[in-house]
Amino acid sequence: MIPASFDYTRPGSVEAAVAALAADEEAKVIAGGQSLLPLLRLRFAYPTLLVDLGGISELRGVRDAGDALEIGALTTHYELTRDPLIAAHAGLLAQAAGTIADPAVRHRGTIGGALSHADPAGDLPAVITALDAVLVVTGPGGSREVSPGDFFADYLTTTLAPGEILTSVRVPKLGDGWGYHYEKFHPTAQAWAIVGVAALARRSNGHVAEARIGLTNMGSTPVRAGAVEAAAAGAEASATAMRAAAQHADQGTSPPSDLRAAADYRRHLARVLTGRALAKAAGV
Amino acid sequence: MKITLTIDGVRYDDDVEPRLLLVHYLREHAGRTGTPIGCDTSNCGACTVLLNGKSVKSCSVLAVQADGASVTTIQGLAASNGSGEDGWHPLQRAFHEEHGLQCGYCTPGMILAAVDLLNENPNPTEEQVRDGLEGNLCRCTGYQNIVRAVLKAAGSTTGAGVQA
Ligand SMILES: Cc1cc2nc3c(=O)[nH]c(=O)nc-3n(C[C@H](O)[C@H](O)[C@H](O)COP(=O)(O)OP(=O)(O)OC[C@H]3O[C@@H](n4cnc5c(N)ncnc54)[C@H](O)[C@@H]3O)c2cc1C
Ligand code: FES
Ligand code: FES
Numbered sequence: 247m248i249p250a251s252f253d254y255t256r257p258g259s260v261e262a263a264v265a266a267l268a269a270d271e272e273a274k275v276i277a278g279g280q281s282l283l284p285l286l287r288l289r290f291a292y293p294t295l296l297v298d299l300g301g302i303s304e305l306r307g308v309r310d311a312g313d314a315l316e317i318g319a320l321t322t323h324y325e326l327t328r329d330p331l332i333a334a335h336a337g338l339l340a341q342a343a344g345t346i347a348d349p350a351v352r353h354r355g356t357i358g359g360a361l362s363h364a365d366p367a368g369d370l371p372a373v374i375t376a377l378d379a380v381l382v383v384t385g386p387g388g389s390r391e392v393s394p395g396d397f398f399a400d401y402l403t404t405t406l407a408p409g410e411i412l413t414s415v416r417v418p419k420l421g422d423g424w425g426y427h428y429e430k431f432h433p434t435a436q437a438w439a440i441v442g443v444a445a446l447a448r449r450s451n452g453h454v455a456e457a458r459i460g461l462t463n464m465g466s467t468p469v470r471a472g473a474v475e476a477a478a479a480g481a482e483a484s485a486t487a488m489r490a491a492a493q494h495a496d497q498g499t500s501p502p503s504d505l506r507a508a509a510d511y512r513r514h515l516a517r518v519l520t521g522r523a524l525a526k527a528a529g530v
Numbered sequence: 531m532k533i534t535l536t537i538d539g540v541r542y543d544d545d546v547e548p549r550l551l552l553v554h555y556l557r558e559h560a561g562r563t564g565t566p567i568g569c570d571t572s573n574c575g576a577c578t579v580l581l582n583g584k585s586v587k588s589c590s591v592l593a594v595q596a597d598g599a600s601v602t603t604i605q606g607l608a609a610s611n612g613s614g615e616d617g618w619h620p621l622q623r624a625f626h627e628e629h630g631l632q633c634g635y636c637t638p639g640m641i642l643a644a645v646d647l648l649n650e651n652p653n654p655t656e657e658q659v660r661d662g663l664e665g666n667l668c669r670c671t672g673y674q675n676i677v678r679a680v681l682k683a684a685g686s687t688t689g690a691g692v693q694a
Contacts, residue, residue: 252549254531254594287570287589351590353585
């Protein structure tokens with residue numbers, strides 16, 4: 247299958263990319279192309295111009311920014327699994343990125359593309375939601391910072407304005423005592439999550455002092471399991487207590503029913519997987 | 531658009547439409563019909579090649595995105611790293627010896643994915659081989675002999691021996 251015709255440009259700076267987008271209403275950004283090219287081949291999208299971010303070196307790589315890591319939008323899933331700074335300070339991101347698709351897709355797909363694509367079954371949106379990350383966005387009017395809650399708007403929809411580019415993701419470093427785990431349920435190899443759970447827990451004196459939970463595919467956007475977080479805070483760090491807290495995991499969610507799973511089944515999975523993820527994050 | 535690519539060690543200068551997929555460029559402009567198209571939906575891995583040494587699905591890369599890069603297809607593998615009397619790459623030889631193919635449609639992609647896998651991890655466990663090849667589907671073999679072939683190639687070479 248061959249995509250419809252389009253023009254192509256590979257600017258060398260964010261400024262030039264934003265200008266190229268501003269000059270053509272039907273233009274679209276391409277990063278790794280692992281979501282966009284399948285859509286173009288199926289002719290689900292007809293951009294007139296592709297603005298390839300691939301030539302913008304400032305969008306690559308991971309930088310130590312004091313109490314946070316600044317992750318360039320073009321950092322690939324493969325690089326996330328290999329980066330020493332991420333391994334040291336945001337291991338959850340590396341672990342989850344390693345579950346995406348397969349090695350060949352991970353070599354091309356980028357964190358910026360995965361977040362901008364905003365697929366409810368995508369793994370990284372729930373992960374950066376649990377990590378309390380900040381998305382840095384640049385457009386014709388300059389730069390702004392957005393929380394994950396304000397970035398993901400709906401199924402495959404973000405609040406990026408026309409002409410805006412996601413340039414980096416700022417992830418606060420996990421301090422001492424934090425554990426993490428991403429639990430993903432998929433029945434076959436190289437598959438999207440039916441449900442995924444990103445869990446973080448800070449242990450202190452045999453108890454969980456604080457927990458943060460992000461859910462994948464339990465609604466049209468990633469959600470925080472607030473009721474679980476509240477129930478886990480102060481609880482004994484034991485598998486039983488974590489399982490009990492996880493019983494609240496589907497509260498306030500609206501999971502889809504589709505060919506792969508019914509909503510009820512997703513609710514069940516959310517409770518079970520949250521129990522497992524939380525227990526691993528709490529080191530029990 | 532003008533592009534320059536090095537394919538299996540040979541330089542190509544061309545003028546292509548932006549919408550041309552790398553796999554179509556390889557097959558129709560560069561004679562690399564050893565790179566098949568299996569699914570056209572980015573799922574099967576049959577079209578896997580090495581782009582600057584890393585495995586990619588060439589149906590999911592635009593030729594213009596590969597401008598300036600070097601590509602290794604199955605047709606360049608023996609030439610770039612053949613050895614022994616048959617001149618084959620160690621993975622090609624192992625697939626032959628272990629009967630790692632039946633119809634052979636998945637084989638070029640499977641072998642290139644395996645080259646990448648062994649570059650990353652020269653001594654993988656069986657589970658690591660299965661994980662590393664999860665993006666490559668085979669309708670014939672049931673995978674057993676493919677996994678065996680990759681493990682054999684790993685055992686029969688030093689790390690450097692499987693570089694593409
Ligand atoms: C076989 C297969 C299996 C997969 N399995 C999974 C999986 O299990 N889990 C998972 O999470 N994902 C999965 N994916 C998707 C994968 O993670 C993609 O890499 C990712 O969704 C898109 O990243 P990209 O860089 O390739 O983006 P592209 O395809 O280039 O772009 C995707 C969209 O984001 C926009 N965009 C890209 N970058 C930016 C930016 N910096 N600023 C603004 N807009 C931007 C584009 O305009 C486009 O609309 C799979 C993909 C394939 C092909
Ligand atoms: S043809 Fe490229 S992945 Fe199937
Ligand atoms: S040998 Fe036939 S598809 Fe693998």
